[in-house]
Amino acid sequence: MDSTAALSDGDIPANSNDKNVLRFTWWPHKGTAEWVQYDFQKPRKVSQAEVYWFDDTGGGGGRVPQSWKLLYKDGDNWKEVPNASACGVEKDKFNKVTFDAVNTAALRLEAKLQQDYSAGILEWQVE
Secondary structure, eight states: OBOGGGGGSOOOOSSTTOTTSOBEEOTTOOSSEEEEEEEEEEEEEEEEEEEEEEOOTTTSSBOOOSEEEEEEEETTEEEEOTTOOOOOOOTTSEEEEEEEEEEEEEEEEEEEOOTTOBOEEEEEEEO
């Protein structure tokens, strides 16, 4: 089932095609640039995030994205997080990105979907 609640429900998937946990997808968008964001109740300091990608290869049209990046809200502007490590797109694991700490009221994940495929997230953790 697709739900934005899946992003931070704390349910850790067994694999990228775990049907026992909620998921968030951009279905039916394919090959596009998409985003999702956390709005924090008050500004907070963040320096890393982990994403567990949805991928139903062999049974559907969802794949890990082609690429992704994190942005933080600075006033009314969105900026890429500074000095980010590689943003991985591996299946069946958390893909961790670290960056210089920022104090922000919101964090946005921007994903470039693979051509002819959609993408989704099973869990997105921010620290």
